Amino acid sequence: MAIPGQVVTVKDSAGLDWSADIPVPQREPWLALHTEMKEPIRAGALNAGKMPALQIPKDAAAIILVRLDTDPTNPEMFWARRSTKLAFLGGFYAFPGGQREPSDIEAPVRHCDDPETAAMISCGARELFEEVGVLLARGAQTLTIGQRASLLDDLESKRLAWPELLNLYGLHLDASDFTFVGRWVTPPFAPRRFDTWFVLADCPAKQQPRITEDSELESGEWIRAGDAYEKWQRSEVIAVPPVLHALKTLAAGLTADLVERFLSVPQARREPTRRIEFFPNYICFPLRTPTKPPATHTNCYLVYTSREILVIDPGSPYEDEQLALADCVDDLISQGRTVREIILTHVHPDHVAGVDGLNEHFSQKHGAAVPVGAHRLTAESLKNQVSVNRFVEDDEVLKLNGEPAIRLRALYTPGHARGHFCFYDERTGALISGDNIVGFGSVLIDPPEGNMREYLDSLRTMRLLPNLSVLFGGHGPAVANPYEKIDEYISHRLQREELILAAVREGASTPKEIVARVYTDVPMRAHSMAERAVLAHLEKLEDEGLVEQTSHDTYRAAQAND
Ligand SMILES: [Zn+2]
Numbered sequence: 001m002a003i004p005g006q007v008v009t010v011k012d013s014a015g016l017d018w019s020a021d022i023p024v025p026q027r028e029p030w031l032a033l034h035t036e037m038k039e040p041i042r043a044g045a046l047n048a049g050k051m052p053a054l055q056i057p058k059d060a061a062a063i064i065l066v067r068l069d070t071d072p073t074n075p076e077m078f079w080a081r082r083s084t085k086l087a088f089l090g091g092f093y094a095f096p097g098g099q100r101e102p103s104d105i106e107a108p109v110r111h112c113d114d115p116e117t118a119a120m121i122s123c124g125a126r127e128l129f130e131e132v133g134v135l136l137a138r139g140a141q142t143l144t145i146g147q148r149a150s151l152l153d154d155l156e157s158k159r160l161a162w163p164e165l166l167n168l169y170g171l172h173l174d175a176s177d178f179t180f181v182g183r184w185v186t187p188p189f190a191p192r193r194f195d196t197w198f199v200l201a202d203c204p205a206k207q208q209p210r211i212t213e214d215s216e217l218e219s220g221e222w223i224r225a226g227d228a229y230e231k232w233q234r235s236e237v238i239a240v241p242p243v244l245h246a247l248k249t250l251a252a253g254l255t256a257d258l259v260e261r262f263l264s265v266p267q268a269r270r271e272p273t274r275r276i277e278f279f280p281n282y283i284c285f286p287l288r289t290p291t292k293p294p295a296t297h298t299n300c301y302l303v304y305t306s307r308e309i310l311v312i313d314p315g316s317p318y319e320d321e322q323l324a325l326a327d328c329v330d331d332l333i334s335q336g337r338t339v340r341e342i343i344l345t346h347v348h349p350d351h352v353a354g355v356d357g358l359n360e361h362f363s364q365k366h367g368a369a370v371p372v373g374a375h376r377l378t379a380e381s382l383k384n385q386v387s388v389n390r391f392v393e394d395d396e397v398l399k400l401n402g403e404p405a406i407r408l409r410a411l412y413t414p415g416h417a418r419g420h421f422c423f424y425d426e427r428t429g430a431l432i433s434g435d436n437i438v439g440f441g442s443v444l445i446d447p448p449e450g451n452m453r454e455y456l457d458s459l460r461t462m463r464l465l466p467n468l469s470v471l472f473g474g475h476g477p478a479v480a481n482p483y484e485k486i487d488e489y490i491s492h493r494l495q496r497e498e499l500i501l502a503a504v505r506e507g508a509s510t511p512k513e514i515v516a517r518v519y520t521d522v523p524m525r526a527h528s529m530a531e532r533a534v535l536a537h538l539e540k541l542e543d544e545g546l547v548e549q550t551s552h553d554t555y556r557a558a559q560a561n562d
Helices: 102-106 115-132 145-156 162-168 225-233 241-251 258-262 319-334 355-366 376-381 452-463 482-505 511-518 524-543
Strands: 006-011 017-022 058-067 076-082 097-099 179-185 194-202 217-224 276-279 282-288 297-304 308-312 338-343 372-374 397-400 406-412 421-425 430-434 470-473 547-549 555-557
Touching (some): 058 115, 076 115, 076 225, 076 241, 097 115, 102 162, 115 145, 115 162, 115 194, 115 217, 145 162, 179 241, 179 258, 194 241, 217 225, 225 241, 241 258, 241 276, 276 470, 297 319, 297 470, 308 319, 308 397, 319 338, 319 355, 338 355, 338 397, 372 376, 452 482, 470 482, 482 511, 482 524, 524 547
Parallel strands (some): 058 194, 308 338, 338 372, 430 470
Antiparallel strands (some): 058 076, 058 097, 282 297, 297 308, 397 406, 421 430, 547 555
16 A cells, blocks of 8 residues: 655645655655644734634644555544543544643654654654554564553653653654644634644554553544544534544545645644534534633534525624624535524524624625524513514424434523523434533523523423433533533532532621632632622522522521421
């Protein structure tokens, strides 16, 4: 199996040169890596213009392990499922990899002139070894399984650092064993952001990846790339855009233009990813909004079939963001679809502020605005601000015609806001959860719009849905461990409530005093928001007869009446 010699040169929008040389295969397989990175894009560039302050993405590397001796038209690759216990991207399918460590740059890497590239190869190789026990180092072929296991133990127990370990055992990395296939930056809507180098490597014949104990991965398997891609198409797995792109690219075979195809999308060259399809037929389109920190973006969802599109929560008031969304919708329209409706999950400005702008665009470009649907209470609150044309009813099914036909059941789930809806796709188990569950930040329950008792009831309603596979929240990445996440939300609230009740019983009487005792883990600047949440808990406790309000702002524990 060999790929003819080729050189791929790409220039990205920042004017950086990306060159991937694939040498004519010699003694070793075709896999080779050579990239030239000049000044990396850093927060300065990402924060340019109107963007709110964003986290600086951390360097990371992921290794796409393949078996070159399998069918080149549908090669086997190794993928793994991230543990459902992880707060960040738990339950997602991914490749072994992780964050760069300071010592990675000290590892011996031959045939690589660029220290940055060498450090990222070293990072990827170390992560691969740590997570699945495969050691992609020259000289490792003479080690026994037992020796490799003892090396791994040395590394994991930190007896030896990665560069020391390689040196001590006379091992080194060789850049020609690694092929650079892209560098993707996590969109600015995530709590953790990475600038990840994706690297393809052939699995050494005598080694077998096995998920190690300390790994963030819970299971892994060899799978034909085409089968993996089909699993995604059948809505059976959830993956971030670079992983999905890798599945698609490998599924088309190990062709001469493989690297070129990997690098053919601008996002593989660190262009921001806007349109995110964690799950087929559901586009998550994060829009910059004046939302509550730490979130900076609100997710708009475009649910589509072969014929129709539903737009949920176009919430950005900013013209450039509205244009970006309109472009994405126009793209779907140009493929023969029509927009059926704009639907709102709830009343908050960061979910509704782009409705009229989008409809103006539809009127101008496509000749007519589309109807806007929302809960009656949402529509009433938005009177004179946003034109809502019809009321969506609890339990109503929104049907999208075409392939695959999609039926979204509207679930009235108040608590965060009075007229809040979630939308449930019974066929695939996807749930658009609005702001009831989010992938980033916490959910504010702010009375009188917010109501803690209703909120917990709504979470329980969501928990009872059968077959839940993914939550698409109003902020942050999708949640691929829905039941774990809902349980976590419920228990978090109940724990807070217990502490609040205890504080009241110990004499704290105002929300401010209660926050000072109970929210010791929350920074001062968030305390005024925490006071609103405490008030919501106090109202619930009062409903339940456990506390009494004694004046406008003070509470005490209810007297025992037995
Ligand atoms: Zn909200």
